[in-house]
Amino acid sequence: MTPLPPLPEIRSTVRVVSLPLATRFRGVEHREAALIEGPEGWAEFSPFVEYRDDEAATWLSAALDFAYVAQPAPLRAEIPVNATMPAVPAERVPDVLARYDGCRTVKVKVAEAGQSLADEIARVRAVRAAMGPEGRIRIDANGGWNVDEAEHAAHALAEFDLEYLEQPCATVDELAELRERLHRWDLPIAADESVRKAQDPLAVARAEAADLIVVKAQPLGGVRRALEIVAEAGLPAVVSSALDTSIGLSQGAALAAALPSLEFDCGLGTASLLAADVVADPLVPRGGAIPVGRIAPDPALLDAHAAPADRRDWWMARIQRCHAVLESRGAV
Incomplete structure (x- = not known):
């Protein structure tokens, strides 16, 4: 300590x-x-x-x-990152994606209050059209659906070849039930809030309620504690951010750089959602990646x-x- x-x-x-x-x-x-x-x-x-x-x-x-x-010592010098698509109308998708240079993966926000599933299908369709068949699309509901809603949405979005569903439901029990229902669809479930906001961040792994976990340096208490959680969970991990400044993103990059295995693009490209930052050279994606290393504000x-x-x-x-x-x- x-x-x-x-x-x-x-x-x-x-x-x-x-x-x-x-x-x-x-x-x-x-x-x-x-x-x-x-x-x-x-x-x-x-x-x-x-x-x-x-x-x-x-x-x-x-x-x-x-x-x-x-x-911890870094194992890689740069981190591949995904674009993040807020719950914008479909016609705004190209403008948002233009802020993410070279990103091959897009995380699309869904289950937005006041929006319909049709709105979200249109947003995902616009992302797929912009990214082409080789692009990777994951969706993030932030626990906003119940199990039936999540299953219905997964089927409705199946044509877009999703990489995974992030926190489609709020509770570990719901995630476990949904994972069982979607098993034959081979659509992975990622847990975010069920890890970073839980009293027991390993409960989701013990319940076999997720195929991978999303980890963030700040909410989990730091890089080393997050690494311990990943090791104990025994699941692939995606490192993400909480709409941080570039200083916060450098903390996330340190975590991603120290993971023994990094199978997925990380949610560390969110400086592109800022209209201003605290460093002269913000950690926005270049060629689909951000560098690892300490940085200081201007x-x-x-x-x-x-x-x-x-x-x-x-x-x-x-x-x-x-x-x-x-x-x-x-x-x-």
Whole structure:
């Protein structure tokens, strides 16, 4: 266990930013993040604003681990990444894909509130038309369907040759039932929220409710903890992000680089969804990949995109509360 850095030391380096999005995502048009500098470099703390302190504290643990502790040695110098398609109308698909240079895989958001399955079929059809027969398409429902809805959607989307379904249902039991129903279709199930938001991230593997898992460095407590979860689950892993700045994406890239096996393109291309970033050379996909390595924010960009004073105060108070949670746990 790593000793918890003192709160005043952490607070002295924090920069809070608010970055505009190129496309509305998760119902927001700006992404807020707190960046922290430690002896090993810069890290990101950016749990979504609705997350409770006990959950957000794990994200702070990940940031402090990345900023203060040397990370596992990388096994690869670059990470192949997928494009992420928000729940946009079908006619906007080409514009979004144009932001992802060389990506051969697209993750399409579905099960969006207020949209119909017909809307989502049209979006996936537009992605398939743009990517051609060799492109890979995965869909992500963020647990938005029940088992019957997910089975119906899987059949309706079968013509588009999906790579896998990501978190089609909310619970482990539902995922297990759906996986059994879809067995003859040879359509893999990926678990995301059932890993990163679960009290027991290995429950989905024990229940044989998924064929692969999606792991994220921040929500799981850092690179090394995520590597432990992948090893214990014994399932292929896809490394993804949570709409991070390029600093956060570098944390995800460190995780992907340290995995013994990397079978799938990773969801680390989401800097393409930002209209601005904190580094001069953002980690947007080039040739379908992003590089591995430490990066630092540009001071001018930190100033240009500094969050308003009230939002900075909100994040500083959140860091203080989450630090107290980590103190109660005994270490980072």
